[in-house]
Amino acid sequence: MDGITSAHGLTSEQGLTSAQAAAAKTNRVPRRSSRSLSAIVRANVFTLFNLVIGVLWALILIFGEWQDGLFGLVIVANALIGIVQEVRAKRMLDRLAVVNEAPVRVRRDGEERLVHPHEVVLGDLILLGAGDRLLVDGEVVRSEGLEVDESLLTGEADPVHKHAGDQVLSGSFAVAGSGAFVATRVGTDAYAVKLAEEASRFHLAHSELREGVANFIKYITWLVIPIGALLIYSQLKHSADFGTAITGAVAGIVTMIPEGLVLMTSIAFAVGVVRLGRRRCLVQELPAIEGLARVDVLCLDKTGTLTAGGMELEQVLPLRDGEPVEEALAAVAGLDDHPNPTAQAIRAHYRDRSDGWTARETVPFSSARKWSGADFGERGAWVLGAPDVLLQEGEGYRRSAELAATGTRVLALCRADSLATPGEGGPVEAVALVTLKQRIRPDAHETLRYFAKQGVTVKVISGDNPEAVSAIAVGLGIPGGDRAVDARALPDDDEAKLGELLDANTVFGRVTPQQKRRFVSALQARGHTVAMTGDGVNDVLALKDADLGIAMGAGSPATKAVAQVVLLDNKFATLPYVVGEGRRVLANIERVSNLFLTKTFYAIVLSLLVGVAGVMFPFAPRHSTLVNALTIGVPAFFLALAPTFERSKPGFVPRVLRFAVPAGVLCAGAVLLSFWAVHTGTSTLVEDQTSAVITLFLTTWWVLVLIARPLTWWRAGLVGAMAVLFVIALSIPFVQDFFALQPDDAVNDLIAVGISLVAAAAISVAVKVAGTLRP
Template sequence: MDGLTSVTHGLTSAQVAGAKANHVPRRSSRSLSAILRSNVFTLFNLVIGVLWVLILIFGEWQDGLFGLVIVANALIGIIQELRAKRTLDKLAVINEAPVRVRRDGEEREVGPRDVVLGDLILLGPGERLLVDGEVVHSDGLEVDESLLTGEADPVHKQPGDRVLSGSFTVAGSGAFVSTRVGTDAYAVKLAEEASKFHLAHSELRSGVSNFIKYITWLVIPIGALLIYSQLHNSADLGTAITGAVAGIVTMIPEGLVLTTSFAFAVGVVRLGRRRCLVQELPAIEGLARVDVLCLDKTGTLTAGGMDLDQVLPVREDEPVDAALAALAHLDGHPNATAQAIRARYPAAPGGWAAGSTVPFSSARKWSGADFGERGAWVLGAPDVLLKGGDSYDTAAELAATGTRVLALCRTDSLAGTELGETAIEPVALVTFKQRIRPDAHETLNYFAKQGVTVKIISGDNPVAVSAIATGLGIPRADRSIDARTLPHDDPDKLGELLDSHTVFGRVTPRQKREFVTALQARGHTVAMTGDGVNDVLALKDADLGIAMGAGSPATKAVAQVVLLDDKFATLPHVVNEGRRVLANIERVSNLFLTKTFYAIVLSLLVGVAGVMFPFAPRHSTLVNALVIGIPAFFLALAPTLERSKPGFVPRVLRFAVPAGVLCAVAVLLSFWAAHKGASTLLEDQTAAVITLFLTTWWVLVLIAKPLTWWRAGLVGAMAVLFAIGLSLPFVRDFFALEPGDLSNDLTAVGISILAAVMISVAVKLAGTLRP
């Protein structure tokens, strides 16, 4: 950069102080006002609030206990999301890569929000462009604009060319002056579309939203029918209103949205403690569904960096050491290979001034420079530069042991960025020792046991990658494929090869993207890990992109999950958390929607038959607390390792509909049988409440399976609490329970046992059905 004119020395401190800063909202979490609005101003809160006011006017205050649900839902939702917000915001700041700028003639690093209009921003491989600008210096600068244009080919940038935020550097280096920052930048203007594009799909979230939408429409006509029937069949207006409210309140799954948000938020906090940043909440769901994990060897199985091992000259009359040192010191931002060579050759040799240069890129797999009278030299993959011969065979033998091998060659000319038919003469083979992650073997064993298929996708020699994968015990790792032999125009054939093989070498960035698409087309849920700029396209298209914390800013920007501590061993915890969240939300959804369906059926039957509603709101509050509210809280946070499967909505319906219908019929039968005798209304309602509790408690038992010690203790404790409630006079008085008619109560228990058997059979039969 020393050759730049004085204009490129950057802004002065005084100019920075008065310039417009790059202030843009972080996408890690919602604002405080948005959190408050979303938790307070909801349709459910409005409906429950109106019903609560009606009870306070026409009924007894004990029947208005359900109104506390509004306060509880709002407070719990706000507190949990604020807790998750703090975690996300802290991690987001850690995840933000600093921007290199030149100010007052000196290079310095600043935070993304400290970049200002007119700043001179320096670029190196893998760095993301956060603002728009105009290039003022280019040293082989190549920019990938695929996230903006969809075109995967990198674009060469020369002084005067425009660059846009949202793109990233793939090769070379350079500098540009920022011309648009903050909300004026191109990527920020497209933020709404970009967020739609990047937002992880959530079958769970859309399923819950659909449930709410349909139930809302059902509540209106059924509620009207229920109100009419209660007013028509009761001389007491207060009793009529109380009965109608009881039915309507029970229909509303008021805790379902809360529990879903609660489980997501707790998952985010738990992962945050493991230094894992979840940039999109629904990404947690993707963690649970993954059945294929694509790993990039470098930075994932192997630790970042490597060590130069041997330099094996092919010709003794060539200045091998000087050429290696000169090539390694060309780039001001060396990659891992150049850093390893620099460790051996800490100083650039004298008299090796480069004319034209070609920076390294993952697509080319080589770099080079023309040193004038010293000749043109290239360093890259032997199977790319060499077309056979003894050197090629020696390199292949070394690669078969898992060693990384590069070829140092002389050539007539660099011929732009393609060697073409230029004569290439091997001069030396250079080997590197790769550092295998100590946690790789244990982590890979975990995925094998969990039924997650691992695919190793690398730009390195397939034989070398296969040797490393075999040493780590990856199944079928000996079956490696050179990606250059794969079909490009036959996605079906490509998918078959991806399913039948494990290790793929010499994969280009575009092929990584094709691999993800081909696997998705075969019904797989694909997670892709990566740390290099060559992984960006695949990370963006995968169902779940996982970036390493030490990776390039571009990879961390497009991934939904970032492992900030760079530990491969964190991945099992990430997957486990996703499975825990999804499996538990499905469990509690079964609970809430069983309640909704029994309330809908009960309200319809009561409305059509024109009889009294079998229980009061306070009865519903008691039963719902014991069989839904308290158990749901524990079940939503329980550990589980079961992998989630598609079909969340049909599975919940197959359970909740038959269970809800049978619960409603049992409650109505108990109330009808009791009402035919000489008992009082409270005794009749108590019989109905006993049946309601026992049948829904049995539903809880079915949902809590497998009954581990703590789950058995949970469902047992709920039964004990209900029995205590029936036994204590002040509890009975508070909840208007009067179990005084033994005949009614025994009839209710008998009907409940029969209903429990029928629920078990119906749910099992419904579970065998396929949508």
């Protein structure tokens, strides 16, 4: 590198000095995994529902009794709980994100150093090897077979060879060779950051759950406005007492608002992030938790996922006498400054055996080529790579196939006429076979059994020899593992046919990075929700396109950068917890959505009927506060965090509506019928409202029972406790006075109970029938 100078006049021989680095602009960019504290506070405090509830709270405090303003505390509770939970998740995410950050190799003061990404500065000399992600823009000053994949930026699939003077952009990654470049744009000036600055701050992938909840909120808001106006008009017109009219109108409007739905959704996501964080699992996009619940196909890369990282040289089998096998192996393995695990294993075995071997021309290893090599002048051209790629026939080919069938990783060391011919049918001579030992992860058996039990189909996709991959799959007991498909024989232009073959087979070998990407696309086209795991640079494109990309913590920086989930402890056994947490979050949010939206629909129906009929609203705000706390608020908090194992299916919004609409309509009808049935000329409004409150509690409590099924011991205890608390509220004089309840008329109480029993039976039938309907 002596004397190399970039076009910007920056001498790259020694890199920057420490003093120059201290004065230069740093590479500080917003984290993608979390938003700022101020953004969290704004999101939880300044909401439309908080505004509406705040105005209604003020009206009650001015014109009504303070007990009817208890619902206002919901604003404070929602905001505080939401902020605390999201800040807790933010801290966990930020802490894990720091651990996940791969250090960057720079040259400063003439020495190679490792620095954190945010410590990279303008003018730094950054060193690159295969698998490294480019965090900043720059100009190449040294290239030794450097190939950069820019497909994440340009969409072009083929790697680009980079030479001195070429520009490189952030967001790309090195796939082969090594080199160095000078940083010319850092921080928010870098190409990738400017391209998607908002996503870099707080990226939210598509989420059916979030979209569904947002739609609920949007449509309910538009319903609340006209119905609320009708209710206010009717209450003011037909009530002599202005305070009572305002109280009745507020009771209806407040009940229509599913104020806790957004909160419970946020809590479920945040708690999921924290729980996974404790298992050293970094969730880089919060909606990824939703994707976890929907996965039905898991694509596994063999190396680094099913097998433990790292390899050991097992044996070298010469095929010809008198060849400098050890020296050639050491020379070829020593070509790359940033060696892959295979080269590291050979280097560890043959240290200092390549003296005098100087390469005139080199071809670095890449997953697409599956070989590397060099021309050593008078010593000839040598290549090292996959036998079934380099060899077409002969003893070496046959022996390598026999070894691969046992699950052994096999490489062929060959002489070649030139570096332009290997792998393309050109003449090469096999000189030796090299076998490497790989260790199957001890947790692989149990983890694969879990996925089989949960109905998740596993596909093993590898760049290795199909027979070797098949042997590993059989050893792990993967169904269909005894039949391996050579990906070189798969169709490139027929996605439908490819999808059929993927559905019919389990193990695939000799898969190129581009094919992995096509595999994901073909499976998605057949309606599958695909998760992809990987640790190498050859997995980057497939990880990005998968519904859920999961990277190993020991994987390449590029892999970890594009994945939505990173297993920082590198444990395959963490995956069941990851999937289980996703299922828990989604299933429980659906449960609490049923609760909140049942309340919304019965309030809408009640408000419409009351507004049209011109009668008093059947209960006061304090009544709805009591009932909602016992049938929705407290139970929803526990149900949102409960374990579950059922795989989630698409169609969140229709399923919730098929439950909440009939349940809400029947609850409203029962409450209004009870209110009218007990009304006599001598009964007071409080007595009539008490009967309506009893009916409201019993019908919504039954909805809670239906939603909490299956009734495990703790769920049965939860719904039972809510019933006991309501009975206590009806029995204690102080509580009766506080909540304005007068359950003194046994006849009225029995009428309310009878109507509730009939309504409960009708709700059970209605939601069961509605659940069988399809949109």
